[in-house]
Amino acid sequence: MVNLNASIIVALLLFGIGTLGFLIRRNAIVVFMSVELMLNAVNLLLVTFSRMRVDLDGQVMAFFVMAVAAAEAAVGLAIIIAVFRKLRSIDLDKASLLRS
Amino acid sequence: MISFLFYVFSALALASAVMVVTRKNPVSSALFLVMTFFCLAGIYVLMDAFFLAVVQVAVYAGAIMVLFLFVIMMLNLSPDELPAFMNRRIKWAAAALAIVLTGSLLFLDLSRRLPASPAGELKGEVGALGDLIFGKFLLPFELTAVLLLMAIVAAVIMARREI
Numbered sequence: 001m002v003n004l005n006a007s008i009i010v011a012l013l014l015f016g017i018g019t020l021g022f023l024i025r026r027n028a029i030v031v032f033m034s035v036e037l038m039l040n041a042v043n044l045l046l047v048t049f050s051r052m053r054v055d056l057d058g059q060v061m062a063f064f065v066m067a068v069a070a071a072e073a074a075v076g077l078a079i080i081i082a083v084f085r086k087l088r089s090i091d092l093d094k095a096s097l098l099r100s
Numbered sequence: 101m102i103s104f105l106f107y108v109f110s111a112l113a114l115a116s117a118v119m120v121v122t123r124k125n126p127v128s129s130a131l132f133l134v135m136t137f138f139c140l141a142g143i144y145v146l147m148d149a150f151f152l153a154v155v156q157v158a159v160y161a162g163a164i165m166v167l168f169l170f171v172i173m174m175l176n177l178s179p180d181e182l183p184a185f186m187n188r189r190i191k192w193a194a195a196a197l198a199i200v201l202t203g204s205l206l207f208l209d210l211s212r213r214l215p216a217s218p219a220g221e222l223k224g225e226v227g228a229l230g231d232l233i234f235g236k237f238l239l240p241f242e243l244t245a246v247l248l249l250m251a252i253v254a255a256v257i258m259a260r261r262e263i
Contacts, residue, residue: 001102001103002102002103002106002143002146002147003103003106005209006106006107006110007106007110007143007147008209009206009209010110010113010114010143012202012205012206012209013114013202014113014114014117014136015202015205016198016199016201016202016205017114017117017118017120017121018117018121019197019198019201019202020121020194020195020198020199021120021121023186023190023194023195023197023198024121024185024186024190024191024194024195025121025184025185025186026183026184026185026186027126027182027183027184029126029129029168029171029172030120030121030126030129032168033120033129033130033133033168034120034121036133036160036164037117037120037121037133037136040136040137040140040160043140043152043156044140044143047143047144047147047149047152047224048147050149050222050224051147051148051149051222054220054221054222055222056222056224056228056229056232057232057236059149059151059152059224059229060229060232060233060236060237062149062152063151063152063155063229063233064237064240064241064244066152066155066156066159066160067244067247067248068244068247069159069160069164070159070163070164070248070251071247071248071250071251072251073164073167073168074167074251074252074254074255075251075254075255075258077167077168077171077255078254078255078258078259079258080171081171081174081175081258081259082258082259084175089181089183090175090177090183091183092183093183093186
């Protein structure tokens, strides 16, 4: 039997690592991967709560999160390619066209 | 046995998540991310969420990671033009922020008592989930189809024109 409280803690730590990566990296692709980590942490939490409540609704919710994550990955990577074409770089510090 | 496997998968998932964030080369970040996804799929199997485990491997480790690796290799950046980390001051502030956030979430979690073991059995099999998706959650499911179509159109427009 899986210890569900431990699973919640794993999900929270995974979310924290994702947040950290989102904040400290400058490479747009790795920032994007950090977002995926955070989405996965939320999925793990949803599955855990679904198991805890003996109710499949949480797993359906996690399924929808995966579908939205797939759409988000496609659009996000297209944006990264467009930014790269414009700036010849994927450094997020250089993407400051709106600042001036 | 299941409990032992759960701890192994959790430790591997957390360790490779840390590697994703700390590696300078995006290709190794991507491969460690695959490792994290597989470990999470293993945890889903241990929690009897079989369908989600399969979808996790197929969609995340299969489709999304191929997309990431494809973009990394298409951009083909040389190692010296790879941006790595924010400057030191932002880095420490961000680390402090992330630690405070995680710590407060952990505190919230530990300060309430949730049942450690559920009251009954729950099998996340294809049939049971399909009944829910095509019954109770039919409208969100159809909206997801529209969302995916919008994502395809947006990605194509974004990738072919100069913006």
